[in-house]
Amino acid sequence: MINILLNGSKGKMGKAFTEYIKNIPDFNLEYSIDKENSNLFNSIFKKPDVIIDFSTPASTFNGLNYAVENLIPIVIATTGFSKEEENIIKEYSEAIPIFKSSNLSYGINVFSNIAAILTKKLDKVDIEIIEKHHRNKLDSPSGTAVMIADNINKNCQNKYKYIFEKNKVVDKTKDYNEIGFSSIRGGNIVGEHTVMFIKQDEIIEITHKAYSRNIYIEGAIKAIRFIINQKNGLFSMNDLI
Ligand SMILES: NC(=O)c1ccc[n+]([C@@H]2O[C@H](COP(=O)([O-])OP(=O)(O)OC[C@H]3O[C@@H](n4cnc5c(N)ncnc54)[C@H](O)[C@@H]3O)[C@@H](O)[C@H]2O)c1
The missing domain is CATH 3.30.360.10 (Dihydrodipicolinate Reductase; domain 2)
Structure with a gap:
């Protein structure tokens, strides 16, 4: 079973992801985080196996900081990062496996x-x-x-x-x-x-x-299966195709 933390769970992508993975037997959505419960990162008892992020650039860093502190692989699907933020993500990938793609299709x-x-x-x-x-x-x-x-x-x-x-x-x-x-x-x-x-x-x-967000969800599922088996580093869709 792969225990997942989803950041940005109430957004269009977060909702689509939540629905889609109900039919994936080895995926368990352990934590759903959005704006109103974003302080949950401070009180997580059982570490998830992986984090998937469909939120906003600022909130991605809540999940990313938690991932680095707890050595958890993360899939970053959020877009709109500044050059400085992109550089920080690259730096963090020396500590944990990070899969980042602006388009998971x-x-x-x-x-x-x-x-x-x-x-x-x-x-x-x-x-x-x-x-x-x-x-x-x-x-x-x-x-x-x-x-x-x-x-x-x-x-x-x-x-x-x-x-x-x-x-x-x-x-x-x-x-x-x-x-x-x-x-x-x-x-x-x-x-x-x-x-x-x-x-x-x-x-x-x-x-x-x-025509549908499912193309991104299917990519996110492949990215999750891929990243949980990687060593530290920054990976993208080019590593999957
Ligand atoms: N990589 C891909 O294939 C792909 C595909 C589609 C969308 N996206 C990107 O994913 C992101 C989300 O897309 P969307 O269409 O679901 O947007 P959305 O605006 O519908 O959802 C964003 C969610 O983030 C939540 N959020 C805001 N602050 C937060 C916080 N502090 N902590 C946790 N959650 C917080 C919002 O409340 C909202 O529910 C965007 O950056 C979008 O461009 C990527």
């Missing part, structure tokens, strides 16, 4: 690798990432959009700089070393990401659309 990670391959094959190309999400999303651009750009950059000697809110930029696109980001928010869109490769006289466009 298997499909989007394959999609992200295809975007990197296309970038390498095309020269003199303007790259634009357009992401669409539901009206309550707190961060922008989405963590997934940045993850896709980081994956492109990692495969291209980090030559791209990021132009956020590109739809508001009124200057010329200066060089072929920029990735532009544009965000659209509305209704209940689960998540859509388009990467446009725009060349003189032709455009290649690839799009991933999420």
Whole structure:
């Protein structure tokens, strides 16, 4: 039996996770934590085997600090961390196994690798990432959009700089070393990401659309099974696909 602590249990993802794992015989949701009982971290008697975090960047650190103090593996699904927070998470992964992905969908990670391959094959190309999400999303651009750009950059000697809110930029696109980001928010869109490769006289466009949160939950389940068997370090979906 895998005993789980869920941080962010009352949110959209937390609720979906709670429902989904009712049908997984070896998963036991031992602790459900959200804003109103976040002080529970101070009084946990029996340590969970793993923590899964679908909350907010500030509250992720409640779970993360508890995980480091008690040497418990953690899956961080929350997005919107600052550079400094990202660095702290990396530092903490020297003490415990941490799985962190801005998008736990298997499909989007394959999609992200295809975007990197296309970038390498095309020269003199303007790259634009357009992401669409539901009206309550707190961060922008989405963590997934940045993850896709980081994956492109990692495969291209980090030559791209990021132009956020590109739809508001009124200057010329200066060089072929920029990735532009544009965000659209509305209704209940689960998540859509388009990467446009725009060349003189032709455009290649690839799009991933999420129709249900289950794709993230299925990824979270795989990530939990993976991380509980790892030594210390920082892991991502690329370690699973
Ligand atoms: N990695 C992925 O695949 C993936 C997929 C979907 C969403 N997300 C990310 O997961 C996070 C949660 O998404 P959501 O759609 O459920 O958001 P949400 O706003 O519906 O839920 C966030 C929850 O965190 C809770 N929270 C606030 N302060 C807290 C505290 N101090 N302690 C514990 N909980 C606290 C809120 O009360 C809320 O219930 C977001 O950052 C989102 O971008 C990641």
